Amino acid sequence: MAPIISVNNLDKVYGTGRKALNSVNLDIMAGEIFALLGPNGAGKTTLIGTICGLVNPTSGSITVGGHDIVRDYRAARSLIGLVPQELHTDAFESVWDTVTFSRGLFGKPKNPAHIEKVLRSLSLWERKDSKIMTLSGGMKRRVMIAKALSHEPQVLFLDEPTAGVDVELRKGMWEVVRELQQSGVTIILTTHYIEEAEEMADRVGVINNGELVLVEEKAALMRKLGKKQLKLHLAEPLPAVPPELANYDLALSADGLSLVYTYDTRAEHTGITSLLGDVRAAGIRFNDLDTSQSSLEEIFVSLLRA
Numbered sequence: 022m023a024p025i026i027s028v029n030n031l032d033k034v035y036g037t038g039r040k041a042l043n044s045v046n047l048d049i050m051a052g053e054i055f056a057l058l059g060p061n062g063a064g065k066t067t068l069i070g071t072i073c074g075l076v077n078p079t080s081g082s083i084t085v086g087g088h089d090i091v092r093d094y095r096a097a098r099s100l101i102g103l104v105p106q107e108l109h110t111d112a113f114e115s116v117w118d119t120v121t122f123s124r125g126l127f128g129k130p131k132n133p134a135h136i137e138k139v140l141r142s143l144s145l146w147e148r149k150d151s152k153i154m155t156l157s158g159g160m161k162r163r164v165m166i167a168k169a170l171s172h173e174p175q176v177l178f179l180d181e182p183t184a185g186v187d188v189e190l191r192k193g194m195w196e197v198v199r200e201l202q203q204s205g206v207t208i209i210l211t212t213h214y215i216e217e218a219e220e221m222a223d224r225v226g227v228i229n230n231g232e233l234v235l236v237e238e239k240a241a242l243m244r245k246l247g248k249k250q251l252k253l254h255l256a257e258p259l260p261a262v263p264p265e266l267a268n269y270d271l272a273l274s275a276d277g278l279s280l281v282y283t284y285d286t287r288a289e290h291t292g293i294t295s296l297l298g299d300v301r302a303a304g305i306r307f308n309d310l311d312t313s314q315s316s317l318e319e320i321f322v323s324l325l326r327a
């Protein structure tokens with residue numbers, strides 16, 4: 022299947038001389054949720070801006086739905102919905118009018134049924150006649166999404182959709198994004214929140230200093246780079262990690278009741294079998310054991326440190 026977005030050898034050098042993108046290559050497949058993860062200033066907004074035709078590429082090429090974003094700008098842009106990082110709303114307009122107007126900007130014929138569907142799916146229908154200035158921050162953000170969906174785009178860019186949004190609302194946004202994916206929209210979102218990428222994405226790209234340092238299936242990424250922890254719940258508290266077990270990467274909990282062993286899932290031998298043998302030999306009894314996978318957060322931090 023041909024990618025819906027194809028970015029080839031993209032460079033962006035701003036007028037200030039700042040190189041914001043460095044030889045970026047990226048294919049986005051139709052129907053996926055792709056999370057672009059990176060620290061402040063990494064180049065996330067610049068990459069989205071170039072794909073959407075708001076920032077001129079210095080060199081390289083981009084196609085959206087097979088249309089070159091420079092030569093076939095209108096055709097490419099009509100496939101895209103963008104929810105920008107900076108919210109700018111028309112404070113005095115009603116929700117209905119502002120979303121309807123956005124559709125008109127793309128030269129699409131009026132379609133009240135579509136606008137109604139979008140507003141209902143974003144739980145904004147009850148507020149359709151409200152002036153934007155009377156809405157809460159989370160609702161305003163949903164209005165921005167409604168505007169971006171007004172012209173029935175195939176691809177939706179969400180630049181930090183949940184920055185400054187509380188946990189409850191963030192979960193609501195995730196729901197909305199999932200429903201959009203089910204309706205066939207391809208979604209690219211940028212985020213600082215690793216948990217967001219972990220929760221939402223099919224694939225994750227990590228960008229740092231203008232370079233796309235990694236693109237992976239989320240699950241594979243977690244498997245490949247992840248560390249796991251094995252926790253032994255002890256029958257009796259220990260005062261310290263016993264010297265017989267000094268060769269293992271072990272930590273004792275503050276209450277002395279659990280021993281945590283960290284191991285690398287990439288290693289040929291996890292060391293668990295020998296650890297359990299040595300624990301038994303040291304006369305330490307445990308009631309239970311469980312394992313947990315390290316989070317994408319730990320993976321991310323270790324990547325950027327490398």
Ligand SMILES: Nc1ncnc2c1ncn2[C@@H]1O[C@H](COP(=O)(O)OP(=O)(O)OP(=O)(O)O)[C@@H](O)[C@H]1O
Pocket residue numbers: 035036037039040041059060061062063064065066067068106
């Ligand atoms: N219009 C501009 N002119 C000059 N430099 C710019 C411009 N826009 C962005 N930059 C610079 O390009 C680099 C990438 O910025 P960009 O906004 O793409 O990062 P980002 O990953 O979106 O960051 P954030 O997480 O803070 O939104 C930064 O060093 C930034 O200062």
Ligand SMILES: [Mg+2]
Pocket residue numbers: 065066067106180
């Ligand atoms: Mg940004």
